[in-house]
Amino acid sequence: MSSSKQQALFKTLIGSLALAGSLVASQAQAAATIIINNINAAGIGFNDTTPAAPVGGNPGTTLGAQRLFAFTYAANLWGATLTSNQPIIINAQFSALTCTATSATLGSAGATSVFRNFAGAPKTGTWYSYALANKIAGTYLGTLNAAQINANFNVNLGQSNCLAGSPFYLGVDGNHGSAVDFVAVLQHEMGHGLGFQTFTNGQTGAYLSGAPSIWDHFLMGTATGLLWKDMTAAQRAASSLSVDKLVWSGPMVNAAAPSVLRTGDAGVFISGSGAGTTAGLHAAGEASFGASLTTPRTGQVMPVLDGTALSLACSPITGTNATAIRGNIALVSRGVCGFTIKVKNAQDAGAIGVLVADNAAGAPAGLGGTDPSITIPAVRISQADGVALLSKLTTRSRTGSTVIATLGLFGTKMAGADSLGRVMMFAPNPYQSGSSVSHFDTTATRNLLMEPAINGDLTQSVIPPLDLTYILLQEIGW
Ligand SMILES: [Zn+2]
Structure with missing residues (x-):
């Protein structure tokens, strides 16, 4: 950070990751440019040299090359959808995430930093994800070329003791069969990093450094009829456990919902x-x-x-x-x-x-x-x-x-919306750390990209009539 003034404007959420090995940057060219920084060490993750046969439109001949090709492919999908005159830089790696015989954390991602009160910020005193803040400001906030998104993917997937041996499918044609479609996982995790998340602690209701997130301007608890930005912390904590009483109040998402939800x-x-x-x-x-x-x-x-x-x-x-x-x-x-x-x-x-x-x-x-x-x-x-x-x-x-x-x-009634047609957000009781509040509800049908678990019938589209993810991102400023 270059000045104390800037420091007051943003907060780093995740410690910056040391770059290991040589930096391999793949650039996805589109309406927004997404730059993938592969930060895995030699031989690991995106650099895994295990030979692999080309599959489903993925021409890579090593595991690492195929993983990186799929990531570039998924980044191109987002890049073609988003608009920003600032590059979106993602630090990405495969690492050991939670896995049991029957469940796995496939990936995790989020904004590296959040910003408020920058030039052009639509709502004052409100946190925006790094990539979104850059887009709105039209300039690179914080440290030039600092990564805006951190993304991790589970290196253990495919091992026999992890999710019954079900691997990532690295083809880019969606023909994943019983494997986990890596392109869908990538799209999902990038969605979080772009801003599909609240920075408020859903479990305690506490704002990040005393300020609401742009998410909280749209998140409504129907038990009280209040937006999260207008609730007390205790009300937010209760709302995050309210099962079918946490909804997205934004008119754009809800206008699009009937064309997507059954x-x-x-x-x-x-x-x-x-x-x-x-x-x-x-x-x-x-x-x-x-x-x-x-x-x-x-x-x-x-x-x-x-x-x-x-x-x-x-x-x-x-x-x-x-x-x-x-x-x-x-x-x-x-x-x-x-x-x-x-x-x-x-x-x-x-x-x-x-x-x-x-x-x-x-x-x-x-x-x-x-x-x-x-x-x-x-x-x-x-x-x-x-x-x-x-x-x-x-x-x-x-x-x-x-x-x-x-x-x-x-x-x-739409599947995944309440009786007034408002799209429901995931609010299970008890609270599920990493899943609650920052996803669509699991009752959504058709299945949506940003549900807490990746469903097998996702398409690669993030727009209606197949999905609501991009509409929601547009509603918060994309
Ligand atoms: Zn998620």
Whole structure:
């Protein structure tokens, strides 16, 4: 820093990293120039010399070269989207981040410094990320050519004891299969570094050096109706644990949300002359496999029975049970075997949809599992709804019941927004350090780049109708 005046304007968040080995700078040319400083030592991370076969549009022949190529590719995606007359400099390295057999920190990134009250700052007394402050100021704040973003990626990914051996996919074509798409991880981490984060401590509610972040001008707790910039620290701390009551209030993100987020909640609508008291809409848990509920599926409900009890459907469905569910919607019980096994058995017997009745009380959760061969829709219904439906099926024929179910999406609420259409931010209870507040909520559908975990169905787009990340960054000043 060159003067005490400048010092008062910014705060370094992360200690500057010593450059190890020779500096390799790759430049991504676009509407904004992103410069990647590879700060790994020789032989490590971006410099790993392990031979690698070119994959998915990535021509690198070593692990390190492929990692760096993917980073440059992802930086080009951001660079083509952003505008800034100042270069965006990223210090990047592979290092050992948290990893267990079942979960991993894929990467972490953030602004190296924040600035306030610089020339042209839209809000006074408010922290902006380094790269955003440079863009707005139109000049290089702080130390010329100091890195604005620090990014770390998990060097342990791919080892057998880390995330079950699932590696980073280093191709740039999105065909990651069951591996973790490194381009998506890079886009996500750069998103944080560009400013997709609050610098306020969400756990304590304390501002950074007494000032709110630009993020806090848009973050609203709907329990109080207050923006974070207008709350007490205690109110912010409570808001960060409020689950579905922390939203983004900005008009740009919320105007774009309907073009990105799916409308409607999963449900089962029961009708027909045999429906009796079960007629009407029932909540349902969505399956992670099978046909989407975007296209409703309607049919007569027929039970799969073991004697008089609802069957677990863990074995192939034959005989009168198969006759009953052919061309109809099968009702089976949760338990013993996986959901995909039950639904596949019903599909194989000719069912056009499946209701899995819960075997425990409470609101129905989803149906987990993966089986690409399942092409019919399936949902979980509550135990109580299952019992009630079964009671209405006693007068059925061998092939029909006059109890009709429609599996689909109902209502006008967007998945990932509250009832007023405001996009929800991630606010789990208990607090998740590194994830809470500075991400979109995990209920968002379609999945968004800036959810706390990388989903397998992300595209490389950061704009509507595929994503909301860039709209949010624009809203805070990009
Ligand atoms: Zn993140």
